[in-house]
Amino acid sequence: MTGGVRTVPARLQSSRERVELILSQLDRLPTLPAVAARLLSVTTSNESCARDVVDIVESDPSLTAAVLNMVRRADLGASGQINTVQRAVTALGFRAVRNAVLSVHVYSALPHADASGNERQASARRELWKHSLAVACTADMLAERMNGFEAKDQAFVCGLLHDVGKIALDACLPKSAARVFARVDADRECICDAERELFGLDHTVAGKHLVTRWQLPETITESVWFHHQDPQALPSSVTSPQLVRLIHLADNVVREQRIGFSGYQHVADIKACAEALKIKHTAVDDVVEGLPARMEPLCALVGLDEFISQAIYTESLSKANRELGIVNSELAESQRVLELRARCFEALKQFTECLTVRAGIADVCTAAAGCVQAALDADGAVGFVCDATSRCMYVGRSGPSDTGGPSASIIEVGDKENRDVLGAAVAVVLERKIGEAPQGCELIWRRCMDLPAPGPIWMLSFAKTDAMVGAVLFVVGDDVVARWRGAELECHALSSAFERAVSSAQLRVESERMNEELLDLNRRLSTAQRALVRGRSISMIAEMAAGAAHELNNPMSVISGRAQMAMATSEDAELTQTLKLVKDKAHEASQIVTDLMHFAKPRAARPLTRELGKLLESCCQRWQARFALEQGRLTRTVDDPQATVCADPDQLQEILDAVVTNAVEACDPESLRLQVNSRSRESDETVRIVIEDNGAGMSPEVLEHAFDPFFSSRPAGRGRGLGLSRAYRLAEINGGCLWLESTLNVGTTVIIELPAHAPIS
Numbered sequence: 001m002t003g004g005v006r007t008v009p010a011r012l013q014s015s016r017e018r019v020e021l022i023l024s025q026l027d028r029l030p031t032l033p034a035v036a037a038r039l040l041s042v043t044t045s046n047e048s049c050a051r052d053v054v055d056i057v058e059s060d061p062s063l064t065a066a067v068l069n070m071v072r073r074a075d076l077g078a079s080g081q082i083n084t085v086q087r088a089v090t091a092l093g094f095r096a097v098r099n100a101v102l103s104v105h106v107y108s109a110l111p112h113a114d115a116s117g118n119e120r121q122a123s124a125r126r127e128l129w130k131h132s133l134a135v136a137c138t139a140d141m142l143a144e145r146m147n148g149f150e151a152k153d154q155a156f157v158c159g160l161l162h163d164v165g166k167i168a169l170d171a172c173l174p175k176s177a178a179r180v181f182a183r184v185d186a187d188r189e190c191i192c193d194a195e196r197e198l199f200g201l202d203h204t205v206a207g208k209h210l211v212t213r214w215q216l217p218e219t220i221t222e223s224v225w226f227h228h229q230d231p232q233a234l235p236s237s238v239t240s241p242q243l244v245r246l247i248h249l250a251d252n253v254v255r256e257q258r259i260g261f262s263g264y265q266h267v268a269d270i271k272a273c274a275e276a277l278k279i280k281h282t283a284v285d286d287v288v289e290g291l292p293a294r295m296e297p298l299c300a301l302v303g304l305d306e307f308i309s310q311a312i313y314t315e316s317l318s319k320a321n322r323e324l325g326i327v328n329s330e331l332a333e334s335q336r337v338l339e340l341r342a343r344c345f346e347a348l349k350q351f352t353e354c355l356t357v358r359a360g361i362a363d364v365c366t367a368a369a370g371c372v373q374a375a376l377d378a379d380g381a382v383g384f385v386c387d388a389t390s391r392c393m394y395v396g397r398s399g400p401s402d403t404g405g406p407s408a409s410i411i412e413v414g415d416k417e418n419r420d421v422l423g424a425a426v427a428v429v430l431e432r433k434i435g436e437a438p439q440g441c442e443l444i445w446r447r448c449m450d451l452p453a454p455g456p457i458w459m460l461s462f463a464k465t466d467a468m469v470g471a472v473l474f475v476v477g478d479d480v481v482a483r484w485r486g487a488e489l490e491c492h493a494l495s496s497a498f499e500r501a502v503s504s505a506q507l508r509v510e511s512e513r514m515n516e517e518l519l520d521l522n523r524r525l526s527t528a529q530r531a532l533v534r535g536r537s538i539s540m541i542a543e544m545a546a547g548a549a550h551e552l553n554n555p556m557s558v559i560s561g562r563a564q565m566a567m568a569t570s571e572d573a574e575l576t577q578t579l580k581l582v583k584d585k586a587h588e589a590s591q592i593v594t595d596l597m598h599f600a601k602p603r604a605a606r607p608l609t610r611e612l613g614k615l616l617e618s619c620c621q622r623w624q625a626r627f628a629l630e631q632g633r634l635t636r637t638v639d640d641p642q643a644t645v646c647a648d649p650d651q652l653q654e655i656l657d658a659v660v661t662n663a664v665e666a667c668d669p670e671s672l673r674l675q676v677n678s679r680s681r682e683s684d685e686t687v688r689i690v691i692e693d694n695g696a697g698m699s700p701e702v703l704e705h706a707f708d709p710f711f712s713s714r715p716a717g718r719g720r721g722l723g724l725s726r727a728y729r730l731a732e733i734n735g736g737c738l739w740l741e742s743t744l745n746v747g748t749t750v751i752i753e754l755p756a757h758a759p760i761s
Contacts, residue, residue, distance in 0.1 A: 018199070018200045019199070019200040019201050022169075022172065022173070022199055022200070022201065022206070023201075023206070023209050025172040025173070038056055053097060053098050053101070054085050054086050056101070057085045057097070057101055058085050064085055067085055067088045067097055067100065067101070068085075068088060069301075085097075095140070095153075095156075096297075098156075099136070099137075099140065099156045099298065100297065100298060100301050102156065102157055102160060103133060103136070103160065103298045103301060103302055104301050104302060106160055106161065124170075124178070124181050124261060125167070125170060127260045127261030128163060128166055128167055128170070128260065128261055128262070129167075129260070129302070130259065130260035130261075130299070131163065131254060131255075131259060131260025131261055131262045132159070132160055132161070132162070132163050132164075132167075132260070133160065133260075133295055133298055133299065133302070134254040134257075134259040134260055134291065134295060135159040135160070135162055135163070135247070135250045135251050135254050136155075136156045136157070136158075136159035136160035136250075137156070137159070137291060137294040137295050137298065138159065138250040138253050138254055138287055138291060139155040139156060139158065139159035139246055139247055139249075139250035140152075140155050140156040140159065140294075141287045141290065141291070141294060142155070142246060142249065142250060142277075142279060142283070142284070142287055143155035143246060145279055145280075145283045145286075145287070146242075146246070146277060146278065146279060147278070149242065149246075151219065151240055151242070151243045154217075154219050154220070154240075154243060155243065155246055155247075155250075157220060158219065158220055158223035158224075158243060158246075158247050159223075159247055159250050159251075161207070161211060161216075161220055161223070161224055162207075162223055162224055162227045162247050162251060163203060163207070163262060164207045164210055164211065164224060165202070165203030165204055165205065165206035165207025165208070165209075165210065165224065166191075166203040166206075166207075166262075166263075168203075168206050168207065168210050169195070169199065169203055169206050173199070176198055176199065179198065180194045180195055180198055180263075181261070181263075184263045190263065190266065191203070191262070191263020192204070192228060192263070194263075204224065204225050204226070204227070204228060205225070207224040207225070208221055208224055208225040211224050218239050218240075219239065219240045219243055222238050222239065222240060222243070222244050223243060223244055223247045226238065226244045226248075227244065227247045227248050227251055228248070228251075229244075229248070230268075231244075231245040231248055231273060231276060232276075242277065245273065245276060245277055246277060248268070248273065249270065249273040249274060249277060249279075252267050252268045252270055252273065253270060253284060253287070253288065255267055256270060257288060257291075259291075270284060271284075336483070337487070340483065340484065340487045340490055341487075341489075341490055343374075343375050343376075344375055344487075344490040344493060344494060346374070346375075347371040347372070347374040347375035347494070348371065348493065348494065348497055350370065350371060350374055351367050351368065351370070351371035351497060351498075351501075352497075354366075354367040354370060354371075355367050355501060357508075358508075359501070359505055360394075360408070360505055360509065361385055361394040361502055361505045361506065361509070362394040362395065362396055362408035362409055362410055363396065363408050363505070364383070364385075364394075364396070364498065364501045364502050364505050365382075365383030365384055365385060365394050365395055365396030365408060365470075366383065366396025366397065366398065366406050366407065366408040367383075367396070367501070368381075368383040368396070368462065368472050368498040368501070369381035369382055369383040369396050369397055369398035369406070369472055369474075370398035370406055371472075371494065371497075371498075372398075372460060372472045372474050372494065373398045373399070373474065375490075375494065376474060376476050376480055376484060377476070377480065378474040378475055378476045378480075379399070379454055379455070379474075379475045379476070380397070380398065380399030380449060380453075380454075380474065380475055381397070381398050381399065381472055381473065381474040381475075382395065382396070382397045382398075382444060382445055382448045382449065382472070382473045382474075383395065383396045383397075383398075383470070383471070383472045383473075383498075384396075384444050384448075384470065384471065384473070385468065385469070385470040385502060386468065386469055386470075387468045392410050392411070393410070393411050393444075394408075394410055395408070395409055395410075395411055395444065395447070395448050396408040396409075396448075397448040397449060399449060411447060434458055434459070434460050434481060434484050434485050434491060435458070435459055435461075436456065436457075436458060436459070437457040437458055437459035437471075437473050438459075441457055441459065441471075441473055442457065444473060445457060445473055453475050454475055455475045455476075455477075456475070457473050457474070457475060458473070458474055458475070458476060458481060459471045459472065459473055459474075460472045460474070460491060460494065460495060461495065462494070462495040462496075462498035462499045462502070470498070470499070470502055472498070552589070552593045553590070553593055556586050556589050556590045556593065557590075559582065559586040560583055560586040560587060560590065563579045563580075563582040563583040563586065564579075564583055566579050567579045567580060567583070602651070602726075602729065602730060602733060604733075605647065605648040605651055605730075605733050605734045605735075606648050607646045607647050607648055607734060607735075607755075607758060608646070608647075608648070608649055609644050609645070609646045609757060609758055610644060610645060610646075610649070611642075611643075611644055612638060612640075612643040612644055612645045612678050612687055612689075613638040613641050613643065613678070615645065615652075616636055616638060616676055616678065616689070617636065619653070619656055619660075619676075620634055620636050620676060623660050623664075627664050629672070629674070633672050633673065633674060634674045634675075634676070635673075635674070635675050635676070636675075636676045636677075637675070637676075637677045637678070638677075638678045639677075639678060639679055640678070643678060643687050643756065644687070644756055644757065645687050645689075645754050645755070645756060646754070646755045646756060646757055646758050647734040647735075647736070647754050647755070648730075648733075648734055651730045651733065651734060652730075652734070652754070654726070654727070654730060655727045655730050655731055655738070655752065656689070656691075656752075658723040658724060658726060658727040659691050659724070659727055659750045659752070660674070660676075660691060661723060662723055662724060663691060663693035663695060663748065663750070664693075666693060666695030666696050666697075666748065667693050667694060667695035667696075668695075671694065672693075672694070672695075673693065673694040674691070674692070674693050675690075675691070675692040675693075676689070676690075676691050677689070677690045677691075677692070678690070684756060684757075685755065685756055685757070686736070686753050686754065686755060686756055687753070687754060687755075687756045688751060688752065688753050689751075689752040689754070690749060690750070690751050690752075691749070691750045691752075692747060692748070692749045692750075693747050693748055694746070694747040695747055695748060696744070696745060697742045697743050697744040697745055697746050697747050697748055698740070698742040698743075698744060698748060699744045702742075703740060703742050706724055706740055706742075707724055707725050707728045708725065731752060731753075731754070734754055734755070735754070735755050735759075736752065736753050736754035736755065737752075737753050738750065738751070738752050738753075739751055
């Protein structure tokens with residue numbers, strides 16, 4: 001039957017082209033013999049009778065011999081007197097003879113053996129025929145129990161041909177069909193799905209095409225095409241829905257009984273299907289019980305003698321037992337997987353509950369260790385994250401109470417120690433699976449647990465970048481490792497959860513650090529902006545003061561000169577006194593102009609490098625004498641005796657005098673405390689001189705304007721308000737800076753920062 005049949009070329013990519021080619025190969029199958037075609041026509045006609053069947057059988061000697069042999073096998077007692085087809089029909093019954101003749105001719109018309117000699121393929125084909133005969137007999141017996149069913153005579157032939165598409169595909173494409181049979185047998189997959197994946201169509205479509213080509217009645221075509229469809233979802237165009245539903249029921253009954261081979265198709269609810277056809281469930285049981293006896297003569301006629309009588313159910317029971325064993329193994333494996341998955345989910349729940357929004361990387365390591373210990377029932381676990389660029393390693397442990405319980409910490413390791421651990425961990429293939437921990441990880445276990453591992457250490461990795469590795473180390477038995485090594489999805493779920501938590505903790509820490517830096521930058525920007533505004537203000541005031549001083553010098557000189565000339569010629573004592581007052585005030589105004597000029601245009605600095613300690617010692621002695629300070633009122637501290645300061649000596653002296661004068665004037669003489677310190681700096685490029693007092697301090701408003709020229713917070717006896725302003729300006733001229741920190745009623749601190757050395761030219 002397969003000679004001259006083309007195989008499907010592998011180059012055909014279009015599924016539609018593949019389907020068309022397969023259907024064209026079905027056209028190469030032979031048509032039904034004339035006798036079989038006439039018999040099918042008579043069987044499906046409402047006008048045929050027993051005489052028509054007798055005439056067809058008598059026209060074929062082989063059919064006549066088969067029918068008479070059937071009588072002898074039936075052991076009717078008077079079989080020796082039955083030597084004509086007419087008598088055989090009378091003895092056996094019209095339906096039995098008709099069904100037997102149909103079985104013989106349909107069986108002979110289609111391939112039932114493998115020409116290649118493949119016994120497995122031949123067995124599969126015989127199993128297909130046995131299934132088809134069983135469905136035919138079941139449908140026929142069920143039809144007998146349906147009251148008012150008009151298509152009873154067609155039930156057998158529709159059941160016999162319902163799977164003709166499988167036989168046709170097997171005949172046209174034997175190798176591909178063999179792969180389908182092997183696949184559904186091994187994977188317990190629906191044969192329709194396997195056929196559509198491999199061929200592009202299933203046996204229902206192939207069978208529909210074949211019986212249409214044979215020009216068989218529409219009822220047979222519908223039964224072949226729709227016998228796997230849900231009875232409630234049949235198209236409205238079906239001409240005989242009850243017959244299709246009957247074949248559907250018969251097919252499911254036979255598949256439930258494991259008679260023959262049909263592919264692992266889902267078995268429908270037989271009770272519901274029977275009730276839809278108004279067939280009692282007890283009637284279905286009766287059919288199942290009588291099925292072997294009904295099949296026996298038909299199997300004998302078509303040459304399937306090895307599948308007769310109770311052997312059918314014996315083999316069916318054997319198949320059911322084999323399938324049950326497979327199902328039990330699958331259920332046991334599914335139960336094992338579900339148990340692992342349940343432990344995994346419960347451990348992940350514990351993991352998420354242990355973490356807070358403020359959890360750090362070490363906390364994640366601890367939670368991960370506890371999660372793995374709970375999931376794998378480990379003796380202990382250690383989570384760690386190490387970075388090749390840092391000497392810090394984040395660790396967390398979870399173990400028995402004798403190890404101190406769960407804990408998280410950051411440990412410092414040596415450069416070589418960290419490189420060894422990191423290199424050992426990276427050396428493991430990190431595929432989110434359980435693997436044996438490298439030898440270097442023993443060090444981490446000892447550092448965290450304070451004791452050696454009680455057995456081999458295993459590792460589940462969860463983070464790996466170019467410079468960082470994270471993993472959980474644990475100790476379990478070999479049986480636990482064997483179970484979990486196959487649980488790739490569960491291990492991946494644990495690893496992914498740990499990695500996301502570490503990433504989240506890293507992002508949070510980085511975000512907090514960036515926020516802190518941003519706040520510090522804002523503070524510095526605000527300070528710089530204030531300093532810039534103050535500097536520009538002082539520069540503008542200095543320019544204005546310089547202009548005003550230039551304009552005032554000449555008038556003051558004229559006033560002072562004329563007053564002196566008038567005094568020389570005046571004889572009036574009162575007038576002389578008045579002129580003297582005018583001269584003194586003009587001189588005072590001139591001094592103010594001179595101060596303004598010094599503030600506006602100070603001379604360029606001539607820096608010299610001096611020892612800071614000797615400078616401060618000399619200044620303190622002078623201040624004690626100038627302000628009559630008692631012993632202990634003024635203290636001096638120099639952190640680095642070798643420290644130097646590079647500044648213009650006169651201008652530095654003026655800066656210090658202005659600051660100390662302000663400090664003394666702000667303090668109560670009875671409780672004055674003045675401290676002059678030189679604190680060490682991280683950099684040797686600058687030095688700081690800090691002058692602290694316990695005076696009245698400044699309010700924020702006063703502090704804001706402390707460096708403004710002509711500003712003073714003392715209403716009575718106030719000076720010109722140029723002391724701190726000039727000190728600020730001189731500090732800038734000498735390459736340094738000056739700023740204040742003050743609290744009202746607590747005191748003021750003045751910080752002066754100046755170069756420690758002359759710049760390298």
